[in-house]
Amino acid sequence: FLPMASLNPEEQGHWQSIVWTLPEDYAEEYAALSDAEFTQLLTRESQHMLGGVLEATPRATFPLKARAAQQYIQDGLALIGDAAHVIHPLAGQGVNIGCLDAAVLCDVLLHDQARGVWAHEQTLKRYEHCRKGQNDAMMHSMSAIGWMETTLYFPMVWARNFGLKQVENQPMLKDAFMAQANGLGLLKDTRYAA
Incomplete structure (x- = not known):
């Protein structure tokens, strides 16, 4: 559930953009309602x-x-956001990692500009090295969490519920997961930390 403005500016109300992840057979059945x-x-x-x-x-x-x-990256080209990666829409992480891509790319390009060059191959490789591994990890994590949320396999359901309770009951662990999810900790190494 992501809050959003009304689709019609003249309307009042409380709007949400909703992504409902379902197995394919349920999705087809519900779409026909x-x-x-x-x-x-x-x-x-x-x-x-x-x-x-x-x-x-x-x-x-x-x-x-x-x-x-x-x-x-390629010569003079860098992919960011959905052009570089598409992940499970769980918790809106696609937007977060896309914004981090943009922040890191801007940061390395501005560093280049200060040196009198633009989009140098080494600079673009630095951007790719910084973002690709983190994005791949987030993509696989979101896919795994999405699968765990829909599985009915009892050992996985038990492990998921046990793990969520452990995180909920340990504030330091919960804060670490939240920091990873919101991406603000990753911004600390860029000029956008503030």
């Missing part, structure tokens, strides 16, 4: 987190696929 049936289902399945859902528009279904470019 009428608007009234779908909003009732969404209200129930979200445990009334938003109160009664009044409208769900537009709705779309698409398969989730994690993808990553083998290379982020």
Whole structure:
């Protein structure tokens, strides 16, 4: 659930962008529901987190696929954000890592500019080296968490629930996960730390 402005600037209301990850057969079944049936289902399945859902528009279904470019750079070119990597939409991490890509790329390019060069191959390689491993780790982590959230395999359900309780009960561990998720710790090495 990601808060957003109304699709119509003249309307008031509380809007959310919702990504509902489901197995393919459920997604097809739910997509075929009428608007009234779908909003009732969404209200129930979200445990009334938003109160009664009044409208769900537009709705779309698409398969989730994690993808990553083998290379982020070529001569005079650097990929960032969704052009470089597409991850599971869990917790909006795609936006976070895309912003980190932009911050790191800007930082290395401004360093180049101060030296009187622009987009030097070594500079772009430094950007790729800094971001690719972190992005791949986040992509695989989000895919694993997404799978763990949907599996019915009892040992995995038990391990997931046990792990979540451990993180919840240990503030230092919880803070470490939150810092990794929000990406602010990674900004400390760029000029955007403030």
